[in-house]
Amino acid sequence: MTNTYDFGLVGLGVMGRNFILNVADNGFNAYGNDLDEEKVKALIEEGGDVSRINASTDAKTFVEALAVPRKIMLLVPAGKIVDAVIEGLVPLLDEGDIIIDGGNSFFTDTDRREAYLKDKGINFFGAGVSGGAKGARLGPSIMPGGSKEAYQHVKPIFEAVSAKYKGEPCVAYLGPKSAGNYVKMVHNGIEYGLMQLTSEIYDVLKKAGGLTNAELHDTYAAWNAGRLQSFLVEITSEIFDQKDDLTNGDLVDFILDKAKQKGTGKWTSQNAMDLGIPVPTIDIAVSMREISALKGERTKADELYDRPTPSAVDKAKLIDQSEQALYFAFIMAYAQGMHQLADASQEYGYELDLGEIAKIWRAGCIIRAALLADITEAYKAEPALQNLLLSPAFVEKVKSTVDAARELVSYGATNGIPLPGLSNALTYFDAYTSQRLPLNLIQAQRDYFGSHTYERLDREGIFHTEWEK
Ligand code: 6PG
Secondary structure (H helix, E strand, O other): OOOOEOEEEEOOOHHHHHHHHHHHHOOOOEEEEOOOHHHHHHHHHHHOOOOOEEEEOOHHHHHHHEOOOOEEEEOOOOOHHHHHHHHHHHHHOOOOOEEEEOOOOOHHHHHHHHHHHHOOOOEEEEEEEEOHHHHHHHOOEEEEEOOHHHHHHHHHHHHHHOOEEOOEEOEOOOEOOOHHHHHHHHHHHHHHHHHHHHHHHHHHHHHOOOOOHHHHHHHHHHHHOOOOOEHHHHHHHHHHOOEOOOOOOEHHHHOOOOOOOOOHHHHHHHHHHHHOOOOHHHHHHHHHHHHHHOHHHHHHHHHHOOOOOOOOOOHHHHHHHHHHHHHHHHHHHHHHHHHHHHHHHHHHOOOOOHHHHHHHOOOOOOOOEOHHHHHHHHHHHOOOOOOHHHOHHHHHHHHOOHHHHHHHHHHHHHHOOOOHHHHHHHHHHHHHOOOOOOHHHHHHHHHHHHOOOEOOOOOOOOEOOOOOO
């Protein structure tokens, strides 16, 4: 059947298969393509009706089956494979066709591909897709960037397949060029921060409060019923409830404490450094994955140094403080990520609407949380808000939880329980909200050894002092 299918998808791995089934469930005929014959067969079988879902290993058959302008989404691993797939498709496409990269591609790769394809009259979208395999099947949050005109062709399909928050689709056109990939990258940076925070709170509850896995399950479940409601808190509570198949214990206790990473958190940190925007909660989350990887060294070092035995605590009070501290630190992680987006928008000309971004993160994605409804409102009220901490709606939330964060950080420091995400969040808060920081001394030092000059508080101009007497 020529030129009849509404949507094409290259890469029928778990994400691709789930996404294309979701597209078909929403009334669009879809055609898949993968080099792996088994995956093609499996999709046709699962689809049931080839006029609704079909697939081929042959790129030409695949392209010819699609209605023009063709809408072809790639769900293949980021990197060289994306370029290879594009190279294979280009000779088969017509002007006006649309390629959408749904992977976690680095944003400058997306800019390069967009410019390359624009020359050939082909529209290219970088569209972050969040929500894992289940999200792809039942409704992800989608973050597309590219040509606004071409988006009109993709919009009905994306709006139909995306997650819904109170009926509103969790997808929106975000901006030109790599805006979509950039937003997804920062989403992942925030994801790293939230995951680090939930894990270190687990550490303190277990080591200081002596909570069992059953109690941890109940605690995180209770938090998920309150203001901390979020996908990550919810799955954390379920993780504590998981029995192990291989032993009589709980699975979480048998999992090696080395966290892997594919790079999106690191990119967020690296690019924040380039922009000059502080995101310490994200930075430390990346560093902690790196420290976790040094298991052998950590084990040796553990034998060389003593650690205090955590002092007794009131369990109920610790749980309450932990809830407040986690809420406080979650706010800091979102504030830092949003701040980075605001700055990147200026730097790269994305013209991002931060309220719209918070809105499409309210459901479907990994960082979905009740807090995002408040963040959406804060940016709606003040679209040019520089930082969430400056939003009147957030002042009370932060003021009422910061003391618990202070107490927990100081308990962790005294008792040798590392709380790097929480303490960095607190330090970020204390520094960001300080009218005067001691960096005057750094300016003096720079001028002392390098004649780098300094400015003054009391008069305009650039000054230099001969410091050496
Ligand atoms: C999502 C996730 C996803 C990411 C994984 C793994 O939004 O669905 O962000 O895109 O690939 O979370 O990331 P790391 O391997 O870097 O932890």
